Amino acid sequence: MSILEMTAVELGRRIKAGDVGAAEAARACLDQIEALEPAVGAYVTVDREGALKRAEEVQKKIDAGELKGPLAGVPVAIKDNMCTEGMRTTCSSWILYNFIPTYTAEAVKNLEKAGAVILGKTNMDEFAMGSTTETSACGVTRNPWNTDHVPGGSSGGSCAAVAANECFCALGSDTGGSIRQPSSFCGVTGLKPTYGTVSRYGLIAYGSSLDQIGPIAKDVTDCAAILETIASYDKKDSTSIAREDCDFTSALTEDVAGMRIGIPRDYFGEGLDEEVKQAILAAAGVLKEKGAIVEEFDLSLVKYAIPAYYVIASAEASSNLSRFDGVKYGLRAKEYEGLHDMYKKSRSEGFGPEVKRRIMLGAFVLSSGYYDAYYLKALRTKALIKKAFDRAFEAYDVILAPASPSTAPRLGESLSDPLKMYLGDIYTISVNLAGLPGMTVPCGLDSKGLPIGMQLIGDCFQEKKIIRAGYAYEQSRSYQAPGLAVGKEVR
Amino acid sequence: MANIISDETIEYVGILAKLDLSEEEKEEAKKDMGRMLDYIDMLNELDTSGVEPMSHVFAVNNVFREDVVTNGDDRENILKNAPEQKDGAFKVPKTVE
Numbered sequence: 001m002s003i004l005e006m007t008a009v010e011l012g013r014r015i016k017a018g019d020v021g022a023a024e025a026a027r028a029c030l031d032q033i034e035a036l037e038p039a040v041g042a043y044v045t046v047d048r049e050g051a052l053k054r055a056e057e058v059q060k061k062i063d064a065g066e067l068k069g070p071l072a073g074v075p076v077a078i079k080d081n082m083c084t085e086g087m088r089t090t091c092s093s094w095i096l097y098n099f100i101p102t103y104t105a106e107a108v109k110n111l112e113k114a115g116a117v118i119l120g121k122t123n124m125d126e127f128a129m130g131s132t133t134e135t136s137a138c139g140v141t142r143n144p145w146n147t148d149h150v151p152g153g154s155s156g157g158s159c160a161a162v163a164a165n166e167c168f169c170a171l172g173s174d175t176g177g178s179i180r181q182p183s184s185f186c187g188v189t190g191l192k193p194t195y196g197t198v199s200r201y202g203l204i205a206y207g208s209s210l211d212q213i214g215p216i217a218k219d220v221t222d223c224a225a226i227l228e229t230i231a232s233y234d235k236k237d238s239t240s241i242a243r244e245d246c247d248f249t250s251a252l253t254e255d256v257a258g259m260r261i262g263i264p265r266d267y268f269g270e271g272l273d274e275e276v277k278q279a280i281l282a283a284a285g286v287l288k289e290k291g292a293i294v295e296e297f298d299l300s301l302v303k304y305a306i307p308a309y310y311v312i313a314s315a316e317a318s319s320n321l322s323r324f325d326g327v328k329y330g331l332r333a334k335e336y337e338g339l340h341d342m343y344k345k346s347r348s349e350g351f352g353p354e355v356k357r358r359i360m361l362g363a364f365v366l367s368s369g370y371y372d373a374y375y376l377k378a379l380r381t382k383a384l385i386k387k388a389f390d391r392a393f394e395a396y397d398v399i400l401a402p403a404s405p406s407t408a409p410r411l412g413e414s415l416s417d418p419l420k421m422y423l424g425d426i427y428t429i430s431v432n433l434a435g436l437p438g439m440t441v442p443c444g445l446d447s448k449g450l451p452i453g454m455q456l457i458g459d460c461f462q463e464k465k466i467i468r469a470g471y472a473y474e475q476s477r478s479y480q481a482p483g484l485a486v487g488k489e490v491r
Numbered sequence: 492m493a494n495i496i497s498d499e500t501i502e503y504v505g506i507l508a509k510l511d512l513s514e515e516e517k518e519e520a521k522k523d524m525g526r527m528l529d530y531i532d533m534l535n536e537l538d539t540s541g542v543e544p545m546s547h548v549f550a551v552n553n554v555f556r557e558d559v560v561t562n563g564d565d566r567e568n569i570l571k572n573a574p575e576q577k578d579g580a581f582k583v584p585k586t587v588e
Contacts, residue, residue: 098572100572102565102572304536307530318507328573329573329574336584339585347509348511356516360508361524364524378534383544386548419526434548
């Protein structure tokens with residue numbers, strides 16, 4: 001097996017055993033990046049020199065016995081909305097084209113402390129607003145399974161980089177499905193933790209009450225190990241939660257006997273691709289064979305999640321993105337008359353159409369006269385959706401659902417109709433509204449050869465249950481990389 | 492389309508959002524926003540009377556700490572990101588006559 005085909009945890013083990021050097025692993029990734037980036041375009045920034053230097057420093061600490069964790073020496077990629085000290089952080093937006101953070105996001109810091117080697121920053125939808133990575137100002141990212149298709153979004157660069165073996169694992173962020181949907185499209189495993197589990201300090205905010213950082217990797221074991229590493233209580237994030245049950249790798253057991261798995265009937269109706277449906281139901285069958293109790297049920301309120309989400313996320317975005325004004329960092333317009341005009345011109349030149357669309361919608365729903373009718377209505381709907389999940393989790397340990405109604409669309413198909421693109425988030429969005437953990441696990445390919453992902457949803461703080469279900473399912477199949485990633489001829 | 496966004500509304504939203512929109516962008520925004528609001532109006536089917544608005548899923552409390560500086564003076568590095576700076580401060584166009 002070549003180095004690149006290992007999982008992150010396997011690689012970490014081999015590095016510790018002295019079979020593989022940390023610099024050797026980093027170099028393997030950097031060479032793969034050089035070879036495949038013209039076709040994939042997963043990265044916004046690649047820090048070749050820095051990565052090799054860090055790998056050597058980490059190797060010394062491993063040799064000295066100072067670094068013992070599972071990720072020591074493992075090369076990773078970071079979504080470009082997490083601040084990295086001294087390394088450009090753009091959010092894939094022109095307004096931050098030259099921003100060099102003076103500090104590192106807490107989650108990234110936790111990875112660094114564990115000895116992970118950062119290769120660079122990955123492409124994303126501008127400010128994480130989008131479902132295809134096509135709203136990026138930094139160019140297109142292509143799906144390694146078929147480069148005519150999108151990788152999904154907004155963490156499309158992170159997912160494509162993992163699928164293309166351009167890193168061993170990556171961090172993404174998930175506000176309405178931005179880890180789970182692209183993981184599904186790229187055939188990788190991605191986990192969005194319970195809100196508050198991973199610090200948002202240094203994550204450039206989109207919808208603060210929904211944003212959560214999580215791992216993207218080749219399998220459930222890697223995701224559990226990474227989550228264990230990045231989860232921490234952080235005083236610098238006022239919504240951070242002090243959890244005592246962060247030993248997520250302890251849930252990596254095949255035991256699902258008696259586990260109650262609910263399949264929401266209302267997720268399997270109109271709009272769901274038949275091949276995706278069959279793959280999800282087949283995965284449910286595998287878990288049933290292993291002893292889980294699988295039942296259908298009615299979740300209710302499903303169609304209200306998207307409108308509620310777009311009100312809440314846009315409202316928070318309009319507030320969060322007011323900090324980009326051409327004063328402290330980023331783009332400043334060249335020509336303007338006075339301070340106010342400078343704000344307006346800088347923002348108008350710096351933000352792309354999707355970001356402007358959401359800022360305006362957000363400003364509108366928060367404006368006097370509309371606040372009650374739209375914003376408070378959406379927050380009330382959120383409360384009802386949370387209650388619907390509470391009821392579901394009284395009966396079930398895990399909810400099993402698709403991650404997306406279809407496999408990856410072709411490039412250029414989605415942006416012309418924003419509302420249609422928003423509807424693609426129907427299975428992921430409610431999880432953010434309710435603060436729940438959710439994980440995408442690959443469960444097959446469609447007839448076009450594009451990956452299908454199933455989504456496992458747990459109650460708040462019940463990551464271990466979805467990890468257990470995902471791990472048990474995963475034992476029935478082996479990880480499949482796209483031909484492009486392993487040097488096979490592809491289109 | 493049930494929601495017709497007027498020129499005045501788009502003008503007002505542009506001011507709130509601090510965006511300078513071209514005529515073409517304004518027309519586009521009127522259409523987009525009207526369509527989104529039509530869709531969002533679906534929420535009116537739900538009876539939410541007596542339901543408290545939920546801003547956070549968990550009870551969020553203010554986190555207090557002693558007012559002690561723990562990070563160092565990083566002025567020089569921070570100012571490196573500023574489009575314009577002067578005398579150790581961010582420089583902006585003249586705002587007070």
